[in-house]
Amino acid sequence: MRQIVNTANGGYDILKLQEVPDLVPKPKELVVDVKASGINFADILARKGQYPDGPDKPCVMGYEVSGIVSEVGDSINDQWIGKNVIATTRFKGQAEQVAVQPHQVFEKPQQLSFEEAAAIPVNYLTAYILIVVMGSLQPNESILIHNVGGGVGVAALDIAQHIGATTYGTASQRKHDFLDKRGLDYAIDYRNNDWYDVLMELTDDKGVELITDPLGGKEWKRSYKALRSTGRLGMFGISSASEGTQGGVKGMWNMFKTLLQMPFYHPLPLLNKNKGVFGVNLGHLWHESQKAELWIDTLLEGVEDGWVNPRVDKVFEFENVGNAHRYIEQRKNIGKVILVP
Ligand SMILES: NC(=O)c1ccc[n+]([C@@H]2O[C@H](COP(=O)([O-])OP(=O)(O)OC[C@H]3O[C@@H](n4cnc5c(N)ncnc54)[C@H](OP(=O)(O)O)[C@@H]3O)[C@@H](O)[C@H]2O)c1
Incomplete structure (x- = not known):
């Protein structure tokens, strides 16, 4: 083979x-x-x-x-x-x-x-853990899905729509037509605009209850800021670190810079602002195979019921x-x- x-x-x-x-x-x-x-x-x-x-x-x-x-x-x-x-x-x-x-x-x-x-498996499990298992998104809430046009992003959109939440998403402009047809409520062209300003304008400065963020670095600070009271930030990637490099010394430098820009969350502001932060790494869940089986079974039922559309x-x-x-x-x-x- x-x-x-x-x-x-x-x-x-x-x-x-x-x-x-x-x-x-x-x-x-x-x-x-x-x-x-x-x-x-x-x-x-x-x-x-x-x-x-x-x-x-x-x-x-x-x-x-x-x-x-x-x-x-x-x-x-x-x-x-x-x-x-x-x-x-x-x-x-x-x-x-x-x-x-x-x-x-x-x-x-x-x-x-x-x-x-x-x-x-990878796209839908990641999105399911972010949105349902840890993010606990509710029908009356809103979600910002960063990079909603990517593999995890489209899966996240399926799941958030099934829950009935209002959906916001960042993506390159050329992906917006597809995303509109797929039912995204508000697409934000984050590569030509500051997504934070656009989101705040769209939400009357309130922000959203859940943000799924694979960008990392300084974006996690801004996503945290964009959470409404009782909001949760799910961090699951650092794509911004690989921007424009093929690895090597420049790649190491980008990674280092991204690490330095990462926020630290102190319990007191979390408590006083009624906000939550969590991380997801699917690759560190192999010891929880029973949970993974249940989640995949739910997603495969979602295929039968029509809300999971890879x-x-x-x-x-x-x-x-x-x-x-x-x-x-x-x-x-x-x-x-x-x-x-
Ligand atoms: N923690 C976990 O368990 C887990 C699991 C799966 C994925 N992830 C992470 O989630 C992120 C998305 O994964 P995916 O499989 O959905 O990826 P994907 O299908 O390739 O989509 C990623 C999208 O992100 C945007 N993007 C942002 N920075 C980028 C960069 N430096 N290079 C290329 N595209 C970039 C692009 O959309 P625009 O054109 O709209 O900018 C791209 O289409 C990655 O960071 C990945 O490592 C984490």
């Missing part, structure tokens, strides 16, 4: 397609023949050497796949063989085969293509993985980018 190997830190040329022996399942494993693999912003950071949670190089990235179970280990029911599934993977998902344990595998809803199915923007073949990275870095995607063998 073939897999996409990150051979070192660097540009697109470090991504190599390599042939390795086919996988043989251990007793408690299922082997899935991959039809589609998710690619995430973390993969871009990992390639550049800016992802602290990434494995040592050389490594195969990939947190999520869809495909068909081809083999099972001795202690797994062989009725799984031939089933169309979605699986979460702790790396190694960008390959023609993955080996996973039963708690990582979910039956694929029939109405989704393999590409759409692979778009669910949006695949573009599909790249494994051979063209470098172009997929470039496409994401150039902010071209609206929704998810998928790799197929």
